Amino acid sequence: MRLDRHIVFKRIVDLKSRELKAALSELLDLCELPESGVSHSDLVDELLVRERQMTTYLGDGVCLPHARIQMDRPYVLAVGRCAHGLDYEDKSEYKQVRIIFLLLAAKRTRTYMVSLSELAGLFREPAHLLALRQAESLADFRRTIRAIVAGDGIESPRKQSRFNYLILREGAKIARGADCASVLIFADTFAGGVDVGKVFRGFKTVLITQGTGDQAYARHKVDAILPVRAYGNQRFSQLRSAVLVGLTRGIFSRHDRICCVGGMPRSNQFDSITVVDVAREFQNLLAQKNSMLPPTVKPEVLERVLAIATELAVEGREGHPVGCLFVVGDAEAISEFTKPLILNPFFGYKHEDRNLLNPFMDETVKELSSIDGAFVIRGDGVLASAGSLIAAPEYQHNLPGGLGSRHAAAAAITQVVDCLCIVVSGSTGQVTLFRGGEMLPLIEKTLLSRP
Numbered sequence: 001m002r003l004d005r006h007i008v009f010k011r012i013v014d015l016k017s018r019e020l021k022a023a024l025s026e027l028l029d030l031c032e033l034p035e036s037g038v039s040h041s042d043l044v045d046e047l048l049v050r051e052r053q054m055t056t057y058l059g060d061g062v063c064l065p066h067a068r069i070q071m072d073r074p075y076v077l078a079v080g081r082c083a084h085g086l087d088y089e090d091k092s093e094y095k096q097v098r099i100i101f102l103l104l105a106a107k108r109t110r111t112y113m114v115s116l117s118e119l120a121g122l123f124r125e126p127a128h129l130l131a132l133r134q135a136e137s138l139a140d141f142r143r144t145i146r147a148i149v150a151g152d153g154i155e156s157p158r159k160q161s162r163f164n165y166l167i168l169r170e171g172a173k174i175a176r177g178a179d180c181a182s183v184l185i186f187a188d189t190f191a192g193g194v195d196v197g198k199v200f201r202g203f204k205t206v207l208i209t210q211g212t213g214d215q216a217y218a219r220h221k222v223d224a225i226l227p228v229r230a231y232g233n234q235r236f237s238q239l240r241s242a243v244l245v246g247l248t249r250g251i252f253s254r255h256d257r258i259c260c261v262g263g264m265p266r267s268n269q270f271d272s273i274t275v276v277d278v279a280r281e282f283q284n285l286l287a288q289k290n291s292m293l294p295p296t297v298k299p300e301v302l303e304r305v306l307a308i309a310t311e312l313a314v315e316g317r318e319g320h321p322v323g324c325l326f327v328v329g330d331a332e333a334i335s336e337f338t339k340p341l342i343l344n345p346f347f348g349y350k351h352e353d354r355n356l357l358n359p360f361m362d363e364t365v366k367e368l369s370s371i372d373g374a375f376v377i378r379g380d381g382v383l384a385s386a387g388s389l390i391a392a393p394e395y396q397h398n399l400p401g402g403l404g405s406r407h408a409a410a411a412a413i414t415q416v417v418d419c420l421c422i423v424v425s426g427s428t429g430q431v432t433l434f435r436g437g438e439m440l441p442l443i444e445k446t447l448l449s450r451p
Helices: 020-031 040-053 092-096 112-122 126-134 138-150 162-177 216-220 239-249 283-288 299-315 331-335 359-368 405-416
Strands: 012-014 057-059 066-069 075-081 099-106 182-186 204-209 224-227 257-262 272-277 324-329 338-340 374-378 383-390 420-424 431-435 438-443
Touching: 012 020, 012 138, 020 040, 020 075, 020 099, 040 066, 057 092, 075 138, 099 112, 112 138, 112 299, 112 359, 126 138, 162 182, 162 257, 162 272, 182 239, 204 239, 224 239, 239 272, 239 299, 239 438, 283 438, 299 324, 299 359, 299 420, 299 431, 299 438, 324 331, 324 383, 324 405, 331 374, 331 383, 359 383, 383 405, 405 420, 405 431, 405 438
Parallel strands: 012 075, 066 099, 182 204, 182 257, 204 224, 324 374
Antiparallel strands: 075 099, 257 272, 324 420, 338 383, 374 383, 420 431, 431 438
16 A cells, blocks of 8 residues: 555644644644544544553654544545654653654555554654654655655665675676576665666566665665564575565565575675575475465565564563464464463454554563463454464474474464464574474574674
């Protein structure tokens, strides 16, 4: 969904209000919603109820209130700039708010959670936040908002050195010689963005980046951008996850060879060329199933689970390592092989409030990760339960020695139900994907170290 199509400059303002309720009312006045059938005051109250249940403050001065209403337009966006923060029920975090981004979505809109997640990602990126803070005039602020949401980029690409162009040209030669269908460029090699030029004309060109939009200015030169979280300075720590995400999105096929060009993150220097044979790299998983994803699972849900699992693997909780298990697929079929260990903490909440694509669910999931048992997640991202014991029947397996009960449970449940599992090892921090009883290590413990 191109949300920039719904950015209207007259709905981007400097707020006069110093209190959250009045600020929301001021933004709603800009939205002009006569067709919604919802009174102005009722919508303000609904937004405030959501704030009490789960704050929409993202941190770094950005607040993202949102609601679904009955209206003809798919989305309405309004943005307010607060010079001095907001007052709201003596909650100190609202004093830090400098930007309110109000998102209203039609109830019939199917991409609501994905759009909300994408917006949250955009306004968590340091480069975007810096650009917004540096916008002195309202006109500059409006243009910056439009550029960020549209993916036009906010930095000029760094010119390549002769050595970098040499690596790129040699990569193109190797790609042709190896009969590669695609080329992967590690965009985080450059702090200010990467310019691939026309070197890879004739290939499907894909950028891998930690962020969601830092390299967006290159969209006219590349076919896709894969945002994949990575930690540490190991140059190919993102590679396997990136190829997995590309497979689930349909960017790559199981028969492809991919030429990968990269270097140390933010070193501004390419220094590595690698060729990946997808069928060989993923042979165990692809041999068991026709698709990397169960039919009910959306690619963006797998990407979100991978991001949370990777963060837990590195950060743990309060400085302590955490092991956990995520089971993603048909929740009803999975429930036949699970037993509750605790009362379900997600019971009774609206689907959109307990959807993993909701950016405000991250901390809830991380907090509950220390509870014994698995998270069961529907293919559309709705969290069905936490603290679930996997009680799948006995099966034949060939798991490596040293793996624990979580890995055995993941292998078992993926054999009896068409689902996938992501396991975070509490002892090593390794992140592993299971599909059809087969395992694929995604993040090795040697890669899990912050710079």
